[in-house]
Amino acid sequence: MNTLLDQIGSLGVIPVVSVDSPTIAPALMAALQDGGLPVAEFTFRTAAAGAAIRAASAACPSAIIGAGRVTRPEQVDAAVDAGARFIGCSVLDEVVVWQALKRGVVVLPECATATAIEAAVRIGLDAVQYFPAEAAGGVAMLKALAALFPRVRFVPTGGIGVLNMGRYLADKHVLAVGTSWMVKPELLRARDWAAVAALSRDAGRAVHHFALAHVGVSTADAQEAEAVARRFGALFGFEVTAGNSSIFASPGIEVVKGRSRGELGHIAIRTASIPRAVAYLSRNGFAVDQASVKLAADGSPKAIYLAEEVAGFALHLLQEE
Numbered sequence: 655m656n657t658l659l660d661q662i663g664s665l666g667v668i669p670v671v672s673v674d675s676p677t678i679a680p681a682l683m684a685a686l687q688d689g690g691l692p693v694a695e696f697t698f699r700t701a702a703a704g705a706a707i708r709a710a711s712a713a714c715p716s717a718i719i720g721a722g723r724v725t726r727p728e729q730v731d732a733a734v735d736a737g738a739r740f741i742g743c744s745v746l747d748e749v750v751v752w753q754a755l756k757r758g759v760v761v762l763p764e765c766a767t768a769t770a771i772e773a774a775v776r777i778g779l780d781a782v783q784y785f786p787a788e789a790a791g792g793v794a795m796l797k798a799l800a801a802l803f804p805r806v807r808f809v810p811t812g813g814i815g816v817l818n819m820g821r822y823l824a825d826k827h828v829l830a831v832g833t834s835w836m837v838k839p840e841l842l843r844a845r846d847w848a849a850v851a852a853l854s855r856d857a858g859r860a861v862h863h864f865a866l867a868h869v870g871v872s873t874a875d876a877q878e879a880e881a882v883a884r885r886f887g888a889l890f891g892f893e894v895t896a897g898n899s900s901i902f903a904s905p906g907i908e909v910v911k912g913r914s915r916g917e918l919g920h921i922a923i924r925t926a927s928i929p930r931a932v933a934y935l936s937r938n939g940f941a942v943d944q945a946s947v948k949l950a951a952d953g954s955p956k957a958i959y960l961a962e963e964v965a966g967f968a969l970h971l972l973q974e975e
Contacts, residue, residue, distance in 0.1 A: 664934070667833060669693065671694050673696065673703070675706075677709070679696075679705075689854020690858040696710070697721075697723040697742075704736050719739060720733075722742035724742065725750065730754050738759065739760065741761045745770070746774055751779070771799060771802075775806065783810075787812045792821075796810060807827060823930075824926050824927075865924045869908065870921070870968075875911065883902070890904075899912075919968070931971055
């Protein structure tokens with residue numbers, strides 16, 4: 655996959671911005687970066703888009719700046735000359751797409767039908783924007799399209815907010831979502847950069863959908879594990895389910911037949927995407943133990959441990975089902 659697409663995928667969210675004045679772009683990008691989202695798509699719905707891209711790129715050269723709603727090849731040139739690293743174009747306009755490819759930048763055309771996606775694939779694209787996501791049929795339609803084009807990655811945009819973004823990001827074919835709820839026009843008009851940063855942090859957490867999966871309890875051997883699990887069952891009426899290496903007393907308590915990783919045991923945290931969560935943790939200074947990864951049948955990671963323990967517990971990421 656394209657390296658830039660990998661970077662976008664590791665973030666999971668693209669803030670979609672419309673600005674009336676380019677002068678706010680540096681402060682806006684600083685707020686997004688402070689909130690953990692060093693990425694933005696400035697839409698050509700306004701005349702200020704090109705200048706805003708230039709100002710944002712100059713102020714935050716490491717950020718991923720793109721142009722959205724591009725409709726003409728000359729807009730591609732203006733955006734790329736200003737520093738845009740990706741182009742989101744309205745519908746699948748092959749003239750615009752080819753101009754973006756000629757300029758050497760990632761292009762994400764808006765495609766909401768199988769016909770449009772097939773045309774994008776013929777051009778050689780492996781990622782598209784799914785727009786308007788909610789109006790076009792939402793997650794159900796996206797899954798149907800992904801079944802037809804399993805090698806295509808999708809960036810759903812249109813009608814996506816904090817309450818429904820997790821449903822899209824849980825699909826392995828979704829690269830990221832495009833949304834504007836952390837860069838609402840009223841926040842930009844008020845220059846409320848603290849709110850933009852706070853909402854960006856909220857978006858980052860919503861991307862990963864972290865949740866407690868279970869707590870792992872160490873025992874001396876299989877016999878003790880059986881006794882401990884049965885005790886939990888007797889105390890609280892939990893269902894006891896035996897496995898090969900452990901016994902579950904309810905879904906939330908795993909009793910290991912022997913020593914669990916971690917001084918006191920382990921805590922398993924469920925997440926929407928292990929690769930995206932690992933990238934997020936790495937950006938925040940936390941490493942994982944790559945040797946501990948367990949793979950699903952399709953080769954994707956289904957579990958991995960963090961390198962460090964917390965309060966005597968090893969931390970274990972689990973892929974959501």
